[in-house]
Amino acid sequence: MVTKEIQTGVFVHVLPTKQFATTHIAVNFTQQLNRQTLNGRVLASNMLETASAKYSSQTKFAQALSEMTGAAFGTEVFKVGQLHTVRLQLNLVHERFTTAGSHILNDGFDFLNEVINHPIGDEIAGFASVIFNRQKEMALDEVAGLREDKPYYALREALQAYFGASDQALPAFGTIDGLEATTAQQAWQAWQDSIAHDRIDIVVVGDVDFNKVIAATTQFNFAPRQQLLQATYHQDLLPQVKQVKSQDEVTQARLVLGYSLMSNSGERFIANVFNGLFGGLAISRLFLNIRESAGLVYGISSDYNPYTGLLLVEAGVDQINLAITITKINEELQHLQQTLVSEEELAIVKQLLKTSYTMTLDQPLYLADRLYNQQVLHQELTDDAWLAKIDAVTAEQVQALAQRAVLQLQYEMVGGDANVD
DSSP states (O other), X not given: OEXXXXXXXXXXXXXXXXXXXXXXXXXXEEEEOOTTTXXXXXXXXXXXXXXXXSSOSHHHHHHHHHHTTSOEXXXXXXXXXXXXXXXXXXXXXXXXXXXXXXXXHHHHHHHHHHHHHSOXXXXXXXXXXXXXXXXXXXXHHHHHHGGGOHHHHHHHHXXXXXXXXXXXXXXXXXXXXXXXXXXXXXXXXXXXXXXXXXXXXXXXXXXXXXXXXXXXXXXXOOOOOOOOOOOOOXXXXXXXXXXXXXXXXXXXXXXEEEEEOOOOGGGHHHHHHHHIIIIISTTSHIIIIIIIISOOEEEEEEEEETTTTEEEEEEEEOGGGHHHHHXXXXXXXXXXXXXXXXXXXXXXXXXXXXXXXXXXXXXXXHHHHHHHHHHHTTOOOOXXXXXXXXXXXXXXXXXXXXXXXXXXXXXEEEOTTOOOO
């Protein structure tokens, strides 16, 4: 991988490889998570995926992609700790599979430049109102529809309860109130501010020439910017466990337990192994002992976010089994805190983690995402080094990390006529 800072705060990362028949380009605009700009960035992202000044309708937009031998384009928004990113992704067929004289890589960058720097609208009115209003309605419908995804909705409610009024509680794709209140002009301004001030990472994965990529990116004409980013979020321990019970139309109760588990960047591989042992894999203790052996839950898993220090356990469970399930989950954590894991179990978890990592190396989207994370979070590692770090984790390190976990949140979503506190 080769990196060049083409302007202060604007980076181009190229991973030359003949492994794929496509060239994957991702342009990432990253800033600190901000309640004032988040919803505007979400709606701007939707607009960029739909039309531009040159491609002023979805038909023209689709035609432009079709002319690049069926290129695929999309946008997304996501969070990494306290960072919020708008990502534009373009997937191109490699030039060796196109007609002679084709310059599809340059055509792809021309298209991205058009979308980024020449959106449909103007500084006075903002994004074109008819298209913007339609995109806003679609965004609102999508967010409202998530209300019916009970596992997701329970998780969002739990995170809201844990993070409270902090911006960290905000979902990456905005809120109904925030989206409704955002005007076309505000979304336009949010995007112009992103172009001018965000850290920008252009990631290219494919059989490409580095110098040609650099030449193609000059047309963006991005100005220098100073963007000091901090992904890690710290929240002080609550004086007592926060208990929340909500009532909803669910056939099975949803349980979310949240534990504070602070770790530093040097412990992220220990955290990976710990989470795999606890509940992150299909052979984890939560899955084998609580679902398979005890039959207490329909599904159960854990997830650890090193950038917020939050360990989450989610489960779908019969309401009558909530209390015993909570007890069993905490017992499994206590076992990891009090007793060293066997070398055999540790080796199995490590192998599964390494296999999962290796499998993603065949997917350009995952490679591009990994390169972005490594650069923004300053965690550059070769694939071999990553695998070696997993291998180096010891049972003692896993136990020491597990001992830091402190229960902070107990969220239950129940149905029927249950007594809701």
